Amino acid sequence: MTRKEARFGMWLFLSSELVFFSGFFLLYAVLRFRFMEDFQQASKHMYVFLGFLNTVILLTSSWLMALALHSTRRKKIFFLGGTFFLGLLFLGLKFYEYFLHAKEGIFPGFSVGISEKLNSGQELFMNLYVLGTGLHALHMIFGLIALASLLTLFYFHRDPTPDALERMGLYWHFVDLVWLFLFPLFYLLGVSK
């Protein structure tokens, strides 16, 4: 497969991913429009610092991934290993946040009596938060599995083709991009209120 073909195929796939996430963002937009006040109040339950830290982690992982693409074999393993580690760290912090929300008793579908703590608009915000960040986390998990297989190939000196790395990179950056929109829409909404 030529580089051009690999990129074209991957972009077609990412294009379908964009459609997939658009549905989610549309849902968010309509409900935010309808429950603006509640969304701002519910956003106060977000752990802004953890979200900020996770954004820095993802941006750094994307940077390492981009550096890996055109570097020597040794450096590739180093950069990809770094990306993998940061991806794991991101997921760890994300699940720690879910744990904190569950402890607060406001994790949808898990916390009993959530309706006593939040009104219906605020509960919708939490539902959307878990749906959006959960779908994103799922994409991260798939990305990490693919990354682990590339690293294994490198480790056993069965180097993957350059276009395999290129496709991996495109996917990783796309998942990063989704987070860059999730972060302000969920975490920063209620900061000034």
Place this chain on the structure above:
Amino acid sequence: MISSRSLHLTFAACLLLLLLTTAVAFVDLGAWGLVVNLTISGMKALLIGMIFMELKGDKGLSFFVVVLSFLWPLVLFGFTFADYLSR
């Protein structure tokens, strides 16, 4: 091929933009907050797309797919809000 200097600069710019979004969030801008947030996120997305995803210099079929990809969400949002806001 994108030089590693551009990659470093893009990373630095993204971190600065992230600081900017977070700082702006502490100011109550009302409805404009969303516009500012989306603009800054859009700038970050553009940087990552152009440099990290190497769309800069890729004028082939991939670029065509990327541009067309935005058409569908535009229709989706456009028609939904045209209906929703005129009720």
